[in-house]
Amino acid sequence: MIRALRLWARKHTERGRYSPVGVAFHWVMAFLVLFQLGWGYYTSWIPVGGDKLYAYQVHSAVGLPILLLALGRLGWRLLIPGPVNDADEPGWQSQFAYAVHYVFYIAFFGLPLTGWAMWSSTAEPGALYLAGIIPWPQLPFDQLSLDQRWQVMQAAETVHLWLVVTVLIVIPLHVGASLKHHFWDRHDVLRGMLPEVPDAEDPQAAPQHSPREPRIPDEKAAG
Ligand code: HEM
Numbered sequence: 001m002i003r004a005l006r007l008w009a010r011k012h013t014e015r016g017r018y019s020p021v022g023v024a025f026h027w028v029m030a031f032l033v034l035f036q037l038g039w040g041y042y043t044s045w046i047p048v049g050g051d052k053l054y055a056y057q058v059h060s061a062v063g064l065p066i067l068l069l070a071l072g073r074l075g076w077r078l079l080i081p082g083p084v085n086d087a088d089e090p091g092w093q094s095q096f097a098y099a100v101h102y103v104f105y106i107a108f109f110g111l112p113l114t115g116w117a118m119w120s121s122t123a124e125p126g127a128l129y130l131a132g133i134i135p136w137p138q139l140p141f142d143q144l145s146l147d148q149r150w151q152v153m154q155a156a157e158t159v160h161l162w163l164v165v166t167v168l169i170v171i172p173l174h175v176g177a178s179l180k181h182h183f184w185d186r187h188d189v190l191r192g193m194l195p196e197v198p199d200a201e202d203p204q205a206a207p208q209h210s211p212r213e214p215r216i217p218d219e220k221a222a223g
């Protein structure tokens with residue numbers, strides 16, 4: 001089964017592309033995380049009351065699926081190697097890109113887990129629903145004293161907010177780097193993460209990609 005999946009994915013990765021599963025994970029999760037950042041910030045401005053509670057319920061309902069998607073994505077990533085693309089040159093830039101990917105994976109787990117911990121450590125936790133429909137359990141904090149719950153809440157809130165700050169720093173670096181590789185270096189890295197549109201007329205979707213010539217030819221080549 002895993003061998004068959006690897007063979008299927010290799011048809012994409014040997015052309016410098018992420019498999020459609022990797023692409024779907026990437027864009028669905030990127031959209032959800034960006035939504036959560038905006039919605040979480042908006043929610044923090046709503047005055048305490050029913051609207052704020054409802055907004056946090058929406059925040060939790062959208063955030064909890066990220067935890068399950070993160071498990072699926074990590075499993076996929078560990079079993080199915082990603083592509084090697086033009087940007088995979090030895091050096092600090094590749095190492096930095098991988099480090100940013102690790103940070104994203106930490107956030108994919110850390111944000112929902114700390115959100116879940118915050119929710120479960122309130123004195124009377126409200127009900128949680130995955131995607132607003134499927135009942136989701138509370139973490140087993142009911143044996144803790146109120147004082148201990150308060151400490152859990154404080155710690156979870158601090159980590160949640162620090163992860164938010166971290167993600168807000170690395171997203172512009174990640175997006176900026178992918179645009180720089182695409183428009184400046186003319187590397188295939190962003191193309192490999194976009195859904196493939198099968199169109200033989202479209203060179204962007206051509207099955208075989210080879211890096212374009214450098215924009216400024218070196219002196220030898222220029223004669
Ligand atoms: C990737 C997923 C998530 C992201 C990006 C995210 C982002 C945010 C942001 C931006 C805030 C507002 C911070 C502020 O300005 O005060 C926030 C607050 C909060 N989030 Fe999340 N969140 C995520 C997942 C979750 C989940 C799954 C839950 C609950 C199950 C949750 C529960 C909360 C709570 C309770 C707060 C209020 C914290 C406070 O006391 O200020 N979050 N989150």
Ligand code: HEM
Nearest residue numbers: 026029030033077097101104105171174175178189190193
């Ligand atoms: C417009 C926004 C975005 C663009 C253009 C973009 C582009 C890309 C590209 C080109 C890659 C492949 C990098 C490589 O193979 O070295 C990639 C990988 C990745 N991106 Fe993004 N990205 C965007 C937003 C995001 C966001 C918001 C997140 C996180 C919430 C994210 C998380 C990741 C992760 C974790 C990987 C590693 C691939 C994997 O292990 O699954 N990206 N992205």
